[in-house]
Amino acid sequence: MNLPGTATKAAKIDRLAELSVSSSDVRGRSLWLEAFSRLRRSPMAIVGAVIVSAFVIVAVAAPLLAPHDPTAQLWRGDVFPNRSIFVGPRAENPLGLDHAGRDLLSRMLVGARQSLMVGVVATLIGLSVGALIGGVSGAAAGMGRRLGRAVDSVLMRFVDMLLSIPALLIAISVAALLGPSLTTLMIAVGAAQVPIFARLLRGSMLAQSRSDFVTASIALGVRRPKVVVSHVLPNSLGPVLVQGTLTLATAIIEAAALSYLGLGSPDISRPEWGGMLADAQRFLGSAPHMALFPAVAIIITALGFTLLGEAMREALDPKLKK
Amino acid sequence: MQLRRFRTTTALAATAALLLTACGGVGDDGGDDQTFIFGVPNLPRSLDPIFANDGETFRVTRQVFDTLLDHESGGNEMVGGLAETWDVSDDGLTWTFNLRDGVEFHDGETLDAAAVCANFDRWMNLPEPFHNTTVAYYYNNLFGSFTDGESSTGNDFLVGCSADGLTVTIQLKETSANFPGAFSMATTAILSPGSLEQIDDGAFTGIDDGLPDYTQDVTGILAGTGPFQLDSWNHAQDELTLTRFDDYWGDPAGVSRIVFKAYDDETALKQALEASEIHGYDLVAPAHVAELEAAGFQVPTRGVFNILYLAFQQETDEQLADLEVRQALAAAVDRQNIVDSLLPEGGVVATQFMPDTVAGHSDNVTTYSYDPDAARPVLEGRTMEFCWPTNVSRPYMPSPRDIFESIKADLEAVGVTVQEKPMEWANYIPAAASGECPLYILGWTGDFNEGYNFLGTWFANHTDEFGMNRDDIFAVMQRAAREGDPDARAALLAEASEMIMDELPGLPISSSPPSIVFSAEVNPPNVSPLTQEKFDEVSFR
Numbered sequence: 001m002n003l004p005g006t007a008t009k010a011a012k013i014d015r016l017a018e019l020s021v022s023s024s025d026v027r028g029r030s031l032w033l034e035a036f037s038r039l040r041r042s043p044m045a046i047v048g049a050v051i052v053s054a055f056v057i058v059a060v061a062a063p064l065l066a067p068h069d070p071t072a073q074l075w076r077g078d079v080f081p082n083r084s085i086f087v088g089p090r091a092e093n094p095l096g097l098d099h100a101g102r103d104l105l106s107r108m109l110v111g112a113r114q115s116l117m118v119g120v121v122a123t124l125i126g127l128s129v130g131a132l133i134g135g136v137s138g139a140a141a142g143m144g145r146r147l148g149r150a151v152d153s154v155l156m157r158f159v160d161m162l163l164s165i166p167a168l169l170i171a172i173s174v175a176a177l178l179g180p181s182l183t184t185l186m187i188a189v190g191a192a193q194v195p196i197f198a199r200l201l202r203g204s205m206l207a208q209s210r211s212d213f214v215t216a217s218i219a220l221g222v223r224r225p226k227v228v229v230s231h232v233l234p235n236s237l238g239p240v241l242v243q244g245t246l247t248l249a250t251a252i253i254e255a256a257a258l259s260y261l262g263l264g265s266p267d268i269s270r271p272e273w274g275g276m277l278a279d280a281q282r283f284l285g286s287a288p289h290m291a292l293f294p295a296v297a298i299i300i301t302a303l304g305f306t307l308l309g310e311a312m313r314e315a316l317d318p319k320l321k322k
Numbered sequence: 323m324q325l326r327r328f329r330t331t332t333a334l335a336a337t338a339a340l341l342l343t344a345c346g347g348v349g350d351d352g353g354d355d356q357t358f359i360f361g362v363p364n365l366p367r368s369l370d371p372i373f374a375n376d377g378e379t380f381r382v383t384r385q386v387f388d389t390l391l392d393h394e395s396g397g398n399e400m401v402g403g404l405a406e407t408w409d410v411s412d413d414g415l416t417w418t419f420n421l422r423d424g425v426e427f428h429d430g431e432t433l434d435a436a437a438v439c440a441n442f443d444r445w446m447n448l449p450e451p452f453h454n455t456t457v458a459y460y461y462n463n464l465f466g467s468f469t470d471g472e473s474s475t476g477n478d479f480l481v482g483c484s485a486d487g488l489t490v491t492i493q494l495k496e497t498s499a500n501f502p503g504a505f506s507m508a509t510t511a512i513l514s515p516g517s518l519e520q521i522d523d524g525a526f527t528g529i530d531d532g533l534p535d536y537t538q539d540v541t542g543i544l545a546g547t548g549p550f551q552l553d554s555w556n557h558a559q560d561e562l563t564l565t566r567f568d569d570y571w572g573d574p575a576g577v578s579r580i581v582f583k584a585y586d587d588e589t590a591l592k593q594a595l596e597a598s599e600i601h602g603y604d605l606v607a608p609a610h611v612a613e614l615e616a617a618g619f620q621v622p623t624r625g626v627f628n629i630l631y632l633a634f635q636q637e638t639d640e641q642l643a644d645l646e647v648r649q650a651l652a653a654a655v656d657r658q659n660i661v662d663s664l665l666p667e668g669g670v671v672a673t674q675f676m677p678d679t680v681a682g683h684s685d686n687v688t689t690y691s692y693d694p695d696a697a698r699p700v701l702e703g704r705t706m707e708f709c710w711p712t713n714v715s716r717p718y719m720p721s722p723r724d725i726f727e728s729i730k731a732d733l734e735a736v737g738v739t740v741q742e743k744p745m746e747w748a749n750y751i752p753a754a755a756s757g758e759c760p761l762y763i764l765g766w767t768g769d770f771n772e773g774y775n776f777l778g779t780w781f782a783n784h785t786d787e788f789g790m791n792r793d794d795i796f797a798v799m800q801r802a803a804r805e806g807d808p809d810a811r812a813a814l815l816a817e818a819s820e821m822i823m824d825e826l827p828g829l830p831i832s833s834s835p836p837s838i839v840f841s842a843e844v845n846p847p848n849v850s851p852l853t854q855e856k857f858d859e860v861s862f863r
Contacts, residue, residue: 073731080663081724082608099609100727262712266744269727282589285613 013199013243035238038315045311051304058109059116066106071269076101086287096289099279100269107271108293114265114272115301118186118255123247125190130197131240133159137198138205138236139228156202159195167192171254175263182265189254193247200243204236211235238316246309249302256298273298356862357579358844361591361603363715365562365584368537369544369552370521371509372445372452375459377717377767377853380508381604382582385564385857386428387511387546390419390438390490391502395856396848398627398679398771400502404433404512404547405490408505414497414806417505421488425571427514428552429545435485440515442483442492444523451528460509464500497806499774506770508854514545549575549858560584576845576861588715595619595839602840604853605715608666611837618842623668624835625851626677628718629776630765632729633828637789639760641704648826650700652690654736655729661832664724669834674819675777677833679851681808682773682815687823694736702737709759714747717836717853718765725763725831757786763831767853773815774802781822790827 039045058065068074078087079101087097095104133155141152162170174188208214209232217227258264259274268275273294280291366379371387374380392403402408405419425433445461446469452458454474466477479501481493494501504510513521520543526534536543540552549572550564562582566575583600585591591603592610596617606614606621615621634642634651641647657671670678674687710726719725730740745753754762769775782799784791795818802814836853840846847859 071731072735073728076659076663076728076731081721082611082664082666084609084612100724100731267742268723268744269730282607283609286609 013196013203035312035315039311042311042315044307045315048304048307048309048311051300052308055112055301055304056116059113062109062113066103066109068103068106070102070106070110070271073101074103081283084283084286086283086290088287088289095293098276098290099283099287104290104293107276108273108297111271111273111276111294112297112301114270115252115255115298118182118189119248119251121186122189122251122255123193123244125186126193126247126251127197127240127244129190130194131201133194134198134201135205135233138202138209138232139225141202141206142209142228142232143224152202156199159198159202162195163199167250168254168257171258172261172263175258180263180266185255185258185264188258188263189251192254193251196247197240197243201236201240204239205232208232208236239313242309242312242316245305245312249305249309252305253298253302256294356577357581358577358857358860358862359581359583359600360857361585361594361600362582363584363587363591363605365555365560365582368533369540370513370534370537371511372448372458372461373533373537374509380854382562382564383511384508384548384854385550385580386544386548386552387508387513388548389506389508389511391506393506393770393850393852393854395859396625396850398625398768398851400506400771403506404438405505408502410502410806414501415494417492417494417502419490419492419505421490422571423488425547426569427516427545427547428567429514429516431514431516431545433512433547435488435490437515438490438512439483439485440518441510441512442480444513444518444521445510446480446482448523449526451526452523457529458509460507464504464507464510467495497804499772499778499803499805499811501806503770503772503775511546514547517543517545547571549856550580553579570858573858575858577857580857580860587713595841598841600841601844602838602846604836604838605717605720606666606837606839607715608664608720608837611666611839614839620840620842620844620846621837622840622846622849623666624838624849624853625679626668626670626833626835627679627851628765628767628833628836629672629675629677630718630725630763630831630834631672631675631828632831633754633759633762633764633788634826635757635760635762635787635789636791636827637786638757639706641706642760645826646700647704648829649690650697650736651733652826652829653693654697654701654738655732655829655831656692656694657829657831658692660725660728661834664721664728665832665834666720666837667835669832672830672833674823675780675828675830676773676815676819677768677776680768680771680773680776681812682777682802682819684816684819686816687820689823690826690829694732698736701733704737705739705741706733707741707743707760708733709743709745709750709753709762711747711750711763712744714750716765717767718832718834719763720834720836722763729763755785755787757789768851770852773812773819774799777815777818777822778803781818781827788827790825792821792825795821795825 075097079085079097079099081099089096093103093105095108098104098107137152137155140148171188171192174191175184178184214227214231217231256274259272260278264272264275276294277291284291362378364378366382367376368374368379371380371383389403390405392401393399394401404421404425406422408417408419410417421433421435427433446467448468450471453468453471455462462473462475462477465480466473466475467480479494479496479498481495484491521536540555544552549567549570551567553563553565555562560583564580566578568574585594588607594600595603611621632655634648636643661669661671673689674684676683708730711722714722733740753759754764766776766779778799780788781795782803783796798814798818798821802811802818805811805814838849843863845861845863847855847857849855
């Protein structure tokens with residue numbers, strides 16, 4: 001989430017976009033097979049994949065795995081926030097209880113589901129809207145002519161403008177505008193990712209449209225729209241997928257941040273890692289375990305997606321090919 | 323390495339020393355010349371108490387202005403204030419107050435009966451913009467008499483005030499349960515005649531145009547007889563300073579200055595206290611009490627004088643019009659658990675809409691015990707809307723969110739689907755008052771020791787807050803309101819309280835003492851169940 005300035009951010013995205021060019025002229029094996037075999041050899045990818053798959057399994061199977069009802073105050077007779085009496089990890093509650101006597105382990109597991117859902121849907125929103133803008137822009141630029149360049153230029157200035165606003169700020173504005181709800185949370189986090197995907201796909205399409213096989217197609221008389229749809233676009237998707245994985249990490253963190261700020265799901269008893277963290281803050285002095293577990297979970301999950309994303313980026317990067 | 327570490331430590335120590343010095347009075351020990359700094363959530367809305375109806379305003383104006391009657395320090399018994407003794411005629415209509423001799427105002431004027439009557443004359447002659455509860459809440463509710471026009475409340479109790487030396491005689495049209503309590507309300511504090519001459523009530527055009535300038539800054543106009551006088555108001559720093567009035571009629575204040583400093587929220591207040599920026603604050607979150615006590619802060623326990631309730635609006639939600647449903651809801655909520663785990667120590671489950679220390683409290687009301695199994699058959703499968711206020715802490719409700727969550731869990735446990743409606747406090751009160759919310763949590767802190775001050779707040783007539791239509795209860799309440807004899811009134815109120823608990827317009831949850839905290843270096847004032855601490859009792863150890 002560091003913001004080194006729009007220019008560098010945009011440049012970084014464009015560099016990622018260039019991955020699609022040179023990797024496509026690998027002979028023999030397809031781009032994806034090649035990348036996959038490289039991924040399998042990368043320890044970074046393996047660790048990331050293990051974390052991510054563990055997270056996904058937990059999230060999907062949460063209701064089966066959770067030992068207790070995450071919203072029922074089953075042990076509230078054991079917890080007295082007014083006297084700073086809290087219950088930490090113990091045999092029947094491996095992670096302890098929260099301030100209302102609910103099982104923290106169950107809340108963590110079901111919270112994972114919420115995080116995954118928000119992360120995936122938000123990323124899909126960001127990816128599809130961003131890809132639409134980027135695709136149109138890239139196609140228009142690829143088509144050439146004055147009109148194409150104008151469309152590309154207008155869309156990209158708009159995206160640059162969005163890029164110059166910190167993503168979390170966009171998310172907060174959207175959430176504040178629409179009022180707190182789960183849908184809002186997904187839209188807000190997704191909206192913050194739109195400019196990155198747009199810029200990425202457009203850059204990657206531009207790089208593709210300068211490649212030899214595109215020139216060849218055009219020389220053979222294939223019409224430009226067909227070239228864009230069946231050659232340029234499919235070959236530009238690699239970097240977008242890498243970015244999608246990286247975005248999942250950001251999305252999970254941002255969703256947690258918004259929930260923490262009270263802009264998440266309005267149902268306060270429904271567990272969500274960011275919301276749990278916000279709750280824990282009030283009792284930080286006497287019940288640090290309430291903050292510890294959600295915080296660690298957020299960090300590990302974000303780390304998993306980042307590792308996997310970085311490994312994918314490296315695998316697709318021909319310059320790092322051995 | 324060693325050297326660098328040493329340097330860092332020195333730098334830190336120096337910084338800490340600088341910070342301490344910059345904090346004004348906290349670090350100094352200059353004997354008598356000491357400043358007591360009290361943290362508050364907000365500074366007064368008006369320095370002239372006639373415009374006010376909130377505790378944070380009165381907390382400040384009480385130190386500056388006196389009332390005819392007062393409450394004993396640390397209790398809720400009525401004692402003399404500016405009046406040393408008082409008497410009431412048999413018909414309850416003529417109140418005679420014998421004022422203290424030799425009481426001086428901050429502006430040098432002397433208190434006499436004429437000065438008191440000048441205040442009553444001012445109130446009665448207030449122009450039309452004042453004739454409603456949004457501007458002068460308490461005057462309209464307690465007296466409501468205007469020479470030119472009527473109060474929006476329909477109240478009209480005052481005939482007039484006559485002065486004879488140090489004897490004030492207040493003539494009433496009707497008796498009311500609000501007397502003598504009304505003479506102790508901070509809003510009816512006695513201002514200097516010199517102040518009244520300078521105040522131009524005719525220039526006030528309405529609340530939309532803002533309150534007059536003299537209420538928003540220290541201008542030298544306002545003078546009272548209290549132990550402290552207004553000194554300065556630093557709006558940029560959110561600090562209001564009072565200084566000791568040396569010619570105060572009682573014992574002189576223990577500190578020479580009080581600063582009220584506003585902070586954003588309870589967490590900020592706690593941090594300010596721990597950083598020695600302030601010497602105390604009110605409405606400590608229960609979860610912080612034990613922590614602060616362990617850290618050496620003083621958290622004296624107040625008496626209990628409030629009610630928290632869960633309201634059932636019978637007209638907004640048809641289900642709640644059914645007595646069986648209301649009874650089932652009462653059985654579904656584990657109130658003891660709320661008291662045990664969420665409210666400050668000393669809290670009790672309430673059996674009716676007034677605490678047991680108030681005359682009018684009945685021991686024979688129908689009580690409802692926690693019995694989820696009995697509630698389930700009636701409530702299972704129902705859906706109910708439930709409003710709760712976010713980001714607020716009230717004396718009777720320290721953490722609305724936790725209390726809401728607890729009740730919600732109880733209702734869900736018996737099969738109710740709860741649709742929650744969280745609202746900001748500013749929107750919550752109007753929503754509850756207009757009947758928008760079927761279920762909501764709210765409460766009340768007593769103004770003075772009078773049962774009618776509790777029951778009358780909700781059940782004197784039909785309100786949109788509850789949507790209760792019981793003319794027989796309203797009739798008993800009206801009789802209680804007009805009953806001058808305290809014992810007869812208590813009997814009527816007890817009868818009303820029993821009828822109300824059979825009707826069950828809402829579920830009284832608890833009475834609990836709000837926590838106030840002071841640092842170890844001060845002798846705290848006697849804490850008051852009415853949350854009316856007298857800060858002249860504060861001194862440094």
